[in-house]
Amino acid sequence: MAADVPERLRALLITQCGVLSRGQAVSAGMTDKAIAARLRTGRWQRLQRGVYATFNGELPRPAVIWAGVLRGGPDAVLSHQTAAELSGLLSSAEPLVHLTVPSGAPVDRIPGVVVHYSRRLAQARHPVLEPARTRLEETVLDLGQAAFTLDRALGWIFLACGSRKTTAERIAAAMAMRPRMRWRADLAMALDVAGQGAHSLLEFRYVNRVERPHGFPAATRQHQVQRGGRHQYQDVLYEAFSVVVELDGRAAHPEEFRLRDVRRDNANVAAGQVTLRYTWADVTQRPCAVAAEVAAALAQRGWTGAPRRCGPHCTLPRH
Numbered sequence: 369m370a371a372d373v374p375e376r377l378r379a380l381l382i383t384q385c386g387v388l389s390r391g392q393a394v395s396a397g398m399t400d401k402a403i404a405a406r407l408r409t410g411r412w413q414r415l416q417r418g419v420y421a422t423f424n425g426e427l428p429r430p431a432v433i434w435a436g437v438l439r440g441g442p443d444a445v446l447s448h449q450t451a452a453e454l455s456g457l458l459s460s461a462e463p464l465v466h467l468t469v470p471s472g473a474p475v476d477r478i479p480g481v482v483v484h485y486s487r488r489l490a491q492a493r494h495p496v497l498e499p500a501r502t503r504l505e506e507t508v509l510d511l512g513q514a515a516f517t518l519d520r521a522l523g524w525i526f527l528a529c530g531s532r533k534t535t536a537e538r539i540a541a542a543m544a545m546r547p548r549m550r551w552r553a554d555l556a557m558a559l560d561v562a563g564q565g566a567h568s569l570l571e572f573r574y575v576n577r578v579e580r581p582h583g584f585p586a587a588t589r590q591h592q593v594q595r596g597g598r599h600q601y602q603d604v605l606y607e608a609f610s611v612v613v614e615l616d617g618r619a620a621h622p623e624e625f626r627l628r629d630v631r632r633d634n635a636n637v638a639a640g641q642v643t644l645r646y647t648w649a650d651v652t653q654r655p656c657a658v659a660a661e662v663a664a665a666l667a668q669r670g671w672t673g674a675p676r677r678c679g680p681h682c683t684l685p686r687h
Contacts, residue, residue, distance in 0.1 A: 530567035
């Protein structure tokens with residue numbers, strides 16, 4: 369951090385990762401001439417118009433983010449992928465910085481920044497976190513509305529809930545505050561399933577393409593068991609019938625994962641449970657065949673109900 373700044377700026381520079389706006393510098397007593405001298409000699413560097421790094425050399429990611437939000441003005445907040453990055457929802461950073469500003473207050477083009485507009489930014493803004501950003505639930509919904517596909521929008525819900533950074537109930541409450549939403553019914557259904565414990569889009573597809581359309585009994589999702597002193601989670605458990613359904617969304621199957629799955633399945637058998645394991649292709653491309661297998665396993669273990677046909681093209685036999 370620069371030592372050649374007024375004392376009153378030093379705490380601010382710590383908070384802002386060494387980045388400062390011209391307005392902040394002037395308010396602390398610095399003159400335009402003093403700022404220009406530091407830029408000319410290379411002690412400072414200009415990051416955006418009217419925004420400076422009070423150090424030289426490579427810019428860390430937090431400094432880039434602070435530069436973007438300071439350039440956006442006092443009402444700007446970080447949003448979308450950048451807010452998700454700061455919350456830990458994304459494991460890697462996108463090069464661009466995403467900002468949201470109030471509708472009706474257009475912002476000039478900012479290099480390296482994507483500007484979004486919102487009529488309800490005051491409600492979406494997190495009340496205390498710095499740099500200013502949207503609440504996590506609002507971030508999830510923003511990302512969903514910006515997604516090109518419904519599956520991608522649903523994926524943000526399950527990523528946020530599965531990481532336990534928020535809950536389906538809190539996202540649903542934020543969604544209720546939005547008068548217009550793309551895919552509202554689908555998102556509401558996903559939130560219902562996420563609230564039951566589902567952690568992935570594949571688990572959701574199992575519910576809405578296999579389980580519910582074919583009339584299966586209620587299941588427990590992400591059921592915790594303790595094996596060998598470790599906690600494990602079963603994706604779907606029909607507890608009354610000791611039937612487990614494991615859903616594998618991995619595109620590849622490294623040996624270590626295959627062995628882990630075999631050990632889990634063996635442990636289930638030892639505990640008196642039967643395991644059925646399905647992939648994304650199984651659930652999305654042949655849901656009725658999956659339903660037939662799960663129904664047969666349930667019937668063998670005492671289910672007295674019968675699966676129903678999900679529609680005119682269902683491959684389940686007619687009763």
